[in-house]
Amino acid sequence: MGVHTRPDRAGDRGGGGACRALVTGGAGFIGSHLVERLLERGDHVTVVDNLSTGRRENLPEPHVRLRFIEADLAEALRAFGRGETFDEIYHLAAAVGVKLIVDEPIRSIDTNIEQTSALFKFAVSHGHAALPRVLIASSSEVYGKSAKSPFSEDDDVLYGPTTVARWSYACSKAIDEHLALAYQRKHKLPTVVARFFNTVGPRQIGAYGMVLPRFVKSAIAGEPLIVHGDGRQTRCFGDVRDVVRVLPKLLSTPACHGRVFNVGADRPISITDLADLVIKVLGSSSTVQRVSYDQAYGPGFEDLQQRQPDLRRLRQAVEVPPFITLEHTIRDVASTMRPASPAAPAAVKVLGGSR
Numbered sequence: 001m002g003v004h005t006r007p008d009r010a011g012d013r014g015g016g017g018a019c020r021a022l023v024t025g026g027a028g029f030i031g032s033h034l035v036e037r038l039l040e041r042g043d044h045v046t047v048v049d050n051l052s053t054g055r056r057e058n059l060p061e062p063h064v065r066l067r068f069i070e071a072d073l074a075e076a077l078r079a080f081g082r083g084e085t086f087d088e089i090y091h092l093a094a095a096v097g098v099k100l101i102v103d104e105p106i107r108s109i110d111t112n113i114e115q116t117s118a119l120f121k122f123a124v125s126h127g128h129a130a131l132p133r134v135l136i137a138s139s140s141e142v143y144g145k146s147a148k149s150p151f152s153e154d155d156d157v158l159y160g161p162t163t164v165a166r167w168s169y170a171c172s173k174a175i176d177e178h179l180a181l182a183y184q185r186k187h188k189l190p191t192v193v194a195r196f197f198n199t200v201g202p203r204q205i206g207a208y209g210m211v212l213p214r215f216v217k218s219a220i221a222g223e224p225l226i227v228h229g230d231g232r233q234t235r236c237f238g239d240v241r242d243v244v245r246v247l248p249k250l251l252s253t254p255a256c257h258g259r260v261f262n263v264g265a266d267r268p269i270s271i272t273d274l275a276d277l278v279i280k281v282l283g284s285s286s287t288v289q290r291v292s293y294d295q296a297y298g299p300g301f302e303d304l305q306q307r308q309p310d311l312r313r314l315r316q317a318v319e320v321p322p323f324i325t326l327e328h329t330i331r332d333v334a335s336t337m338r339p340a341s342p343a344a345p346a347a348v349k350v351l352g353g354s355r
Helices: 029-040 073-079 098-103 105-125 166-187 211-221 240-251 271-282 293-297 312-317 326-337
Strands: 020-024 044-049 066-070 088-091 133-139 191-196 225-228 234-236 259-263 268-270 288-291
Touching: 020 029, 029 044, 029 240, 044 073, 073 105, 088 105, 088 240, 105 133, 105 166, 133 166, 133 240, 166 191, 191 240, 211 225, 211 271, 211 326, 225 271, 225 293, 234 271, 240 259, 259 312, 268 271, 271 288, 271 326
Parallel strands: 020 044, 020 088, 044 066, 088 133, 133 191, 191 259, 225 288
Antiparallel strands: 234 268
C-alpha cells in the first residue's frame, strides 16, 4: 500500500512552543481520543494508521494541525525523510481484542513486535535538539494468569503454554516493554510504558471481542447479552477519556521516564453484573445468556478470573482526574450506536480519583 498523506498546512513547529506529536494507531479507539486531546492543547499531530482496525471517521476533518498517513507503520517510517522529527511519539498501533489474537496470532505477533522495533530505531535516528519522548501502549495481558490481586507493575508474570494462542499476545507485549526499557538504558531514549486495563468508551466496537460495546449493541437491539464462561470473572473498566488525559502527563514528566505504569480504573465488576448494569442503564428488555469459552473461542481457551490494577504508582507520579462513572460511559457508548437517543447530561458524573 502506498503512503497517502493529507496536506498539512502547519507541518512545521510553528506557534512557538507547539509540540510535534506522532500517534501510531491514531485512527483507532484509544488513539483517536488521544489525537483530540493533543489537538486541544495546540499540538501538531501526525497520525499513522493502516485502518486494519482503526476507522478514518474517528479523526476530525479537516484540521490544520492534523496530518493523516494511511500506511503500515514500518512503511511510513521508511518514507519519512531525515528531517522528519517529533517531540513526542505515542505508539498505540497494535493488534487488539482477544478474538483477533486467537484468530490471527501471526499477524498479532508481527504487528506488536516488528513495528515496535522499527519505531524505536526511527526514534533514535530522528531527533532535533533532543531525542523524542516515546510512550508505548502495553496491556494488562502482560501479567498473564497470575492469581495475585491487584496487579502491581513489578509483579512476576505467569503465562500459559505456547500451544494456547492467547498467550502469544501477552508475550509480544512483554517484548515491547523490554524493548522500551532497553532503549531507555542504552540510548537514553525517554520512554514510558502504559499498561492499559479494559479501556472502554465511545468509538469502541465489539468486532474483536470487546465486551462492553457487544453488550450495549445487543441491549439496544433487545437481543441476549452473551456472557462467556460462568460470568463471575471480574474486570475494571476505565473510560477512554480518563485514560488519554493521563498519557501526556506521564510522557511530559521526566521522573516517569524508564518506568511502567498501570493505567485504567480500579473498581472491579463481574461480567454478569456488567451485563445486568447495561440492561438496567439502557432500560433494555434483553436477557443474559451464557456461552462456554470452548463455544466462543475454541477448545483450550484460558481466561483470567480477575484483572484489577494497583494504581498507587500512577497516582504518586501524576495527578489522576476523577473517573467518569461506568453508567455514564454506557450511556455515551449507546448514544454513538443510537444517535437518536437523548443526549447525555452536560455534567459528567465522576467517581473519586483517589481512594
